[in-house]
Amino acid sequence: MYKHPKIAIVGGSLTGPTLALLLLRAGFDDLTLYDAAPALATRTGGVMSLENTALDVLATIGIPQREIVTGRSDTIAQITVRNRRPIKTTRIPYPGRFTTWALLHAALRARLPGSVLHLGTRIVGLHESVRGPVVVRADGSSEPADLVVFADGRNSIGRRLLDPGRQTCYSGCVAHRGTSSRPGDPSGDFRRYDLGQGGQFNLAPVPGGQDWIFGLNASPNEFRAWFGVSPGERSYVTDGQIGGSARSRLDQEAVDRLPAAEAHLVVSTRRRAAVAIMDVDPPTSMVWPIGAGYAVLLGDALAPPRPVTARGANAGIEQAAGLVQCLRHGQLGDDLRDWERHCLPDAVATLERGLLISSRLGLGTSHTIPVLDGARR
Ligand SMILES: Cc1cc2nc3c(=O)[nH]c(=O)nc-3n(C[C@H](O)[C@H](O)[C@H](O)COP(=O)(O)OP(=O)(O)OC[C@H]3O[C@@H](n4cnc5c(N)ncnc54)[C@H](O)[C@@H]3O)c2cc1C
Incomplete structure (x- = not known):
């Protein structure tokens, strides 16, 4: 059979x-x-x-x-940021590629x-x-x-x-994402920023620009305040569902926590999305x-x-x-x-x-x- x-x-x-x-x-x-x-x-x-x-x-x-790999680099640049300043960069070979x-x-x-x-x-x-x-x-x-x-x-x-x-339960964390048309770092490395407690920022080249992921904490109530729904109701928030106040809040987080160039990149990115991370x-x-x-x-x-x-x-x-x-x-x-x-x-x-x-x-x-x-x- x-x-x-x-x-x-x-x-x-x-x-x-x-x-x-x-x-x-x-x-x-x-x-x-x-x-x-x-x-x-x-x-x-x-x-x-x-x-x-x-x-x-x-x-x-x-x-x-x-067909699928976005650049020549197979390296992760691990950047430690404190008080919005990069204080240490370690380049780590990644056993794979980025897509x-x-x-x-x-x-x-x-x-x-x-x-x-x-x-x-x-x-x-x-x-x-x-x-x-x-x-x-x-x-x-x-x-x-x-x-x-x-x-x-x-x-x-x-x-x-x-x-x-x-x-299934909400993890208390949101992955904010954006795609910017600004050209990326010529090295093509995947850059991972350690922001200290309660945040991570990733930046990598993609065809036509750069893609970023900004991981931040948000309680269920804060998620509702950002996006007008609970994380259980809508775990994937598309660009059209992100209102002006959610954009401004994220811009402020970027300005408060990221080095100036990266903050500027986030603020200038029009096309965004957000994913409520759920644990099962x-x-x-x-x-x-x-x-x-x-x-x-x-x-x-x-x-x-x-x-x-x-x-x-x-x-x-x-x-x-x-x-x-x-x-x-x-x-x-x-x-x-x-x-x-x-x-x-x-x-x-x-x-x-x-x-x-x-x-x-x-x-x-x-x-x-x-x-x-x-x-x-
Ligand atoms: C911010 C972020 C960064 C990530 N980075 C990485 C990374 O670097 N490396 C990595 O390996 N993974 C990464 N992931 C995880 C990766 O994106 C997912 O694991 C992957 O997309 C899962 O693929 P999937 O096909 O199993 O499920 P999904 O991509 O969730 O697809 C499910 C599909 O099922 C369809 N579907 C749902 N319900 C039904 C239904 N009832 N009937 C018919 N169709 C249905 C949907 O339309 C969808 O097309 C990341 C995830 C996030 C959020």
């Missing part, structure tokens, strides 16, 4: 398309990928670092580094056959039949599969259905038997690490590659369990690492989460 399983993937951002392309390459062509968004996303920027392991996986599906969400997403989507991709299709339910799982679309129609993979991000419907006991209870499973088939959680749907780890996209890509290895063996049950045993400790350890780094930076709440036995430190 599992020689040619029917596979449904929910989520078409990074993890889902990577999995789909790996599956197609391995000969699994009874495949459907659903995304709730109606069209190819046009989000720009979104700088992110990808480790060599993830870059190697992408190379196997025909995505060369030259952006937009570049990677476009490269993945460009390679997906139209017959696989079902945009504008929100999955709202999962039923069990004798054969296996059945995904339910928002229009009420449904589709059976042998394997359903939820790669639908941190607010995953899959996680809520399969693992309803796991709580650590997973204890990533595979669920459903009838004679299975459902699986991958990427941020499984466990969204805090951005300070720079691991979320990396983890999703690595997990997708591991899942395809399992399917190649043709024995879903045992192999999926082995894959789960391999992946789960890493996923949990990454969540924990996010809390530790955040706590060192004074970002967000610092509650601790339980660690599975054998989790990698």
